[in-house]
Amino acid sequence: MFQRNLFKEKKGELTTQQIIILIILVISFVVLLYFLFVLNPAETSSKQVCYNSVVLISKGQGLIGSLDCNTNYLCISGGDSCTNFNPTATVEINTENKNEILKAIADEMADCWWMFGEGKVDYIGKPLGGDPRCAVCSRIKFDEKIQSKIKEITYSELYDYMKTHQSSHDTSQNYLKYLYGVSSLEFSNTETKEFNVNSVPINTDKDYIIITGIDPEPPLISDKYIKVNIVNTDEAIAKTRCEIFDITKA
């Protein structure tokens, strides 16, 4: 009788335990699904992995660790898909609102700067000297809807947006301050060759890349850290200080 009671209690205890475990498993599964499909961690994770590798290599003086950074392929879409392009990320925008495109570009530039240490971390980790080495943080393409509605985006528009909006990585600063260390290019004393408001506009029917890098032997009055810039893929060397692109993998 005593033993039977014991078994009864044991049975009850087991069942409750099983139910609790099942509930926890189901909740965990739902949370996991949420992260997988809603937050799209693939993009976030690869940028985080890159950032971590940059920090590790700088701490190890180039003797431990190696860069693990991949180019992000961003499709800025007005509803269509980007042709001849296999994006790792897509940003949907309203074609009536140009600011949304400017935000997408500014955010991608800010991510690039953040990934590579914001100009505070030496991730080259090799002896001094050599050609300027650059990373291709992102490749950007616009879909046909945007190409038909918004033919071009001037650097002046991009600059104005950056001056008036908070950076996604540091809300205490605008994008301009975060990326270039200046609040306004008109009153800047430093030469920010990488950002030229008079450059040929961004044509939405062409491909663009966002780059940053390190120049081991910078010219006088220039910083060794090559500031983030968005340039036409074909003009990657002509319009920047970059000579070699051996930091990011395709």
Added chain:
Amino acid sequence: MKQKNMNKHGFFLAEETLKIILAVIVIGFLIYFLVSLYFSNADEENMQFAESSAKYIIEQMNAQTEEIQIFNPEGWIIISWKTEEEMPMQCSNLGWKNCTCICEDDINSDIPFFENTDLDDCNEESYCFEYSKEIFINEGSLKIDNPPITLEINYGDKIEVKKK
């Protein structure tokens, strides 16, 4: 007493000398090991770039992209072989019908008596892949120099690749 001290002196010197010689050998070995590690790391990095660029080319070809930009590894070459030709061992060993590789271009290849063929280069350091269609490179091989290089792709019975 003096002799005893002198004997002790002589023995001391030999022991210390031996220690120094051993230390030099071990330090030399450590330096060699570190240098090898450093250069193998650099080689491994370029191999990763080659693999990444190769996979990117495959992806873009699958999407029938007509222009592909390649940024790295700088100085390496893109080259292709078909079945009838002698191809790198990593391809022939697997019985591939065609073979496209991104290979390290040996700097000695332009020096007489030290010439390395593209096949030799690809047998040494390369990343290769087989594609569903034959890939034909007009110029024979394409060097990844002054990046990015833009590959123009023409899709037909075989895939024609040339530098823009």
